[in-house]
Amino acid sequence: MPTTDHVVDKRAFQEWVHAHTGDLLRYAKSRVREEDVAEDLVQLAFIAAWEGRKKFAQQSSPRTWLFSILKNKIADHWRKAYRDPVVHGLEPVDAAFFTGDDRWAPGHIPVEWGLDGPDQEEQMQRFLADCLQQLPTHWRAAVEMKYLKEKNAEAICQELGITATNYWQQVHRAKVQLRECISSKMTKNHH
Amino acid sequence: MHTLLLSCRKAAALIERRSFAPLPAGLSVQLWMHTRICAGCKAFQHQSEVIDTLLEQRGNGVDAVSTAPLEQRIITAINDKN
Numbered sequence: 680m681p682t683t684d685h686v687v688d689k690r691a692f693q694e695w696v697h698a699h700t701g702d703l704l705r706y707a708k709s710r711v712r713e714e715d716v717a718e719d720l721v722q723l724a725f726i727a728a729w730e731g732r733k734k735f736a737q738q739s740s741p742r743t744w745l746f747s748i749l750k751n752k753i754a755d756h757w758r759k760a761y762r763d764p765v766v767h768g769l770e771p772v773d774a775a776f777f778t779g780d781d782r783w784a785p786g787h788i789p790v791e792w793g794l795d796g797p798d799q800e801e802q803m804q805r806f807l808a809d810c811l812q813q814l815p816t817h818w819r820a821a822v823e824m825k826y827l828k829e830k831n832a833e834a835i836c837q838e839l840g841i842t843a844t845n846y847w848q849q850v851h852r853a854k855v856q857l858r859e860c861i862s863s864k865m866t867k868n869h870h
Numbered sequence: 871m872h873t874l875l876l877s878c879r880k881a882a883a884l885i886e887r888r889s890f891a892p893l894p895a896g897l898s899v900q901l902w903m904h905t906r907i908c909a910g911c912k913a914f915q916h917q918s919e920v921i922d923t924l925l926e927q928r929g930n931g932v933d934a935v936s937t938a939p940l941e942q943r944i945i946t947a948i949n950d951k952n
């Protein structure tokens with residue numbers, strides 16, 4: 680057996696599993712729709728890490744390395760979802776938010792949220808999580824790819840097979856939708 | 871000659887586009903002027919930034935979940951590997 684096999688041995692690797700599964704799973708669950716998919720992605724990431732353990736450079740922390748592998752697995756997941764032709768053609772249009780002359784439509788004009796207090800952040804995260812679940816799949820995919828930040832926009836466009844314009848416009852429509860959804864939850868919450 | 875006045879729809883789109891690549895100088899000035907006089911787009915810009923931060927910070931919480939069964943599954947899968 681080559682000596683490099685001992686760089687990360689099985690016992691050390693098992694300690695990584697115990698030490699990092701919680702954080703990796705929490706991260707994955709916030710970035711995909713289904714919990715069991717999140718678990719599968721974490722498992723796939725650990726298997727890939729084990730199989731590629733010779734590539735693990737000691738100077739990088741196990742946590743950083745495992746996270747970068749997980750992010751790639753999440754990107755793969757959304758790339759596949761994006762390419763699923765079933766989801767296309769179902770997208771709502773942002774036209775509903777604007778008048779014929781492209782002003783904000785009545786009832787959709789953004790009004791400052793007036794955020795106060797750190798306890799509000801937790802609530803906002805809950806609202807965001809709910810609203811993300813309501814996005815059409817390929818908009819969600821575009822958003823997730825952007826915030827994984829493992830790849831630059833150019834590489835993402837190439838992988839998704841779309842133009843740069845198409846890509847930022849999809850992220851934009853998704854954000855308009857998210858803003859509207861979060862706003863309505865905040866309004867309900869205040870009354 | 872092009873108009874100095876952006877529509878709200880265009881301004882909102884430029885706010886997102888700007889996060890991907892710098893805007894051409896002319897557009898950048900038009901957007902700045904628009905958000906100075908348009909409260910709706912100014913609020914949109916703030917909220918877009920808040921949403922960016924929220925999106926980045928997802929999953930950093932400390933909610934305790936039991937991952938023991940998953941950890942066991944992973945270790946079993948690794949043990950099957952050789």
Ligand SMILES: [Zn+2]
Pocket residue numbers: 877878879881904908909910911912
């Ligand atoms: Zn405006």
